[in-house]
Amino acid sequence: MPTITFVDPHGIEHDVEGDVGQSLMTVAVNHDIPGIEGECGGEMACGTCHVYVADTAGCVPPPRTTDEAEMLEVLIDGVKPTSRLGCQIRVGPELDGLSVTVPSE
C-alpha cells in the first residue's frame, strides 16, 4: 500500500498507509490525523479536508477540477497554489511517498 505523510498543524509527521482508490481525506480520517475532519464525506461541501500538497519526490496528484478550484476559493481563507481538497485526491501507486501539510486553521 502507498505510504502518505501528513504533517499535522503541530508540525508532527504521520506516515500512514492508504488503500489505492481511497481519498487522502478518508486516509487521514481513518488515522485520526489532527486538523482533517472530512465533515461532508468528500462532497466538496465543507472544506475541512484542506491540505497543502508539495511536489515531493516527484509525486504529483492530478490537477484540480474546476469544481474543486471553485470550492477552494469560496471555502478557504488564503488559498495557496498548493491548496487542495484532500477528498478529491485518490491514492494510487504513483503517490507513494507523497507528503501533505495540514493547515493550522
Next chain:
Amino acid sequence: MTATKDLSRPAHVPTELVIDFDWFNFGTKFDDLQLEWERLREKAPGGIFWTPRNGGHWVPLGGEDVATVLSDYTRFSAIDIYIPANVNRTAQLIPIEMDPPEQLDFRKIIIPFLASKNLQPVEDRARALTISLIEGFLARGECEFVSEFAAILPVAVFLDLMGLPQDDREMLRGFGEQITRSSDPEQRLNSQKALEGYLLGWMEQRRQDPGDDLLSAIVTADVNGREITETEALMLAMNVLLGGLDTVVNMLGFFALFLARNPGHRKQLIENPELVKPAVEELMRRHSIVANGRRVIQDTEMSGAQLRAGDMILGSTVLYGTDASITSDPFTVDFERESSKHIAFGKGNHVCPGQHLARRELKVFLEEWMKRIPDFSLQSTDQLQIAVGHVAGLTSLELRWPS
C-alpha cells in the same frame, strides 16, 4: 410507547421491531428531552425500530447509523426530509431537499456568504446587538429568554446577510413564529405565503439593483450555465431563513437552560473564558436539536432490520452525541473533554453551511451574557415548555438574576 400489534405495519416489518412511538409527543412530563431519546435505546436494544405513527417510519438509535442515514444519499434520499411527509408545500426547499449532484450547484451559491473567512463583520454586528439586548433587560433582574433574546438575534443576522432593513425584524419574526408554532394549518399557510411575498418583493428589487449581499447573489446566480429560476431562488432564500432561525433560537435556549441549572459550569466560563469555544461544542453535543427524515431509495439493511425502498427513516442527531460507544459518560457536560464529537450540524453532503455563523452567534452569546449576568436561574422549576419536532426547542424560558 408500548410494543403493539394492532397498529398497521408493512409486511416487511417484523412485529418485534414495532414500537408505538409518536415523535411529536414524547409524553407530557419531561424536562430533559435528550434523556427521552436515551430511553428509546433501552426499549429497542437491537438499535432500530419501526413506528406506525406519522405515516410510519424507521428510527435508528445508534449514533453511527444516524450519521449513515443523513450522509449516504445512495440509499437515503433527502427529497423527503419531513415526517410525516409534507403535503402542502409550494416547492422543495433548496438545497436541503435535493441530492447530489444538483444539490451542490445550489450550495455553491450561498457558501461564500457563510464561509468563516467572511463572517467577522457579521459577528461584530451580532455582538453589538447581543450587548444592547442584554443591557435592555439587565436592570430588571429577569427576562423571558426566548422572546426577548434568542428569537431576535438570528432574525437580525438573517436580515444582515441578505442586506434587508433591520426594521423588518418584528414582522419577520412573527411570520416565523406562526409557521413553526401555530397549530392552525390555515394560519401556518397564510404566514408562509406572507413570508414568500415579502421575499419575492425584495428579490425583484435586487434583480433590478443587485448589491453585494446574499439575496442579490441568489437572484443573479448561475446554475450550471443557466439562470436560476424565481422559484429556485425563493426556495433557496427560504432555506437559509428557515435553516438559521429556529435552530439558533433553540440552541441558545438549551444553552441558557443548562447554564441556569449548573452554577459550576457558569463559574468555569467566567473564570476561564478560553473555555467558551470548547463549551459551544460540548453543549451542542449534549443538546443536538435537529432530527430530519430521509426516504429509503433502495432495499437495504440497517442494524439487522430490512428496510424497503419507499420507507421513511428518521435521523435524530442527538443520538450521535449521546451514544456511549462514541463518547464516554455522554450525559455529563465536560468543557474540558479532549474532543466533543457530535453531528449537531449534520453529516455528509448536507452538513450545515451555516455552522460557522451559528458557532459565532453562540460564542458571542456566552461571552457577552456571562460577563453581564454571571449568576442566573430559572424563575420556577415546573413550567418548562419543550416542543419536539424537526427542531426541538423551548417555547419559553423565564430567567431571573440578582439585580
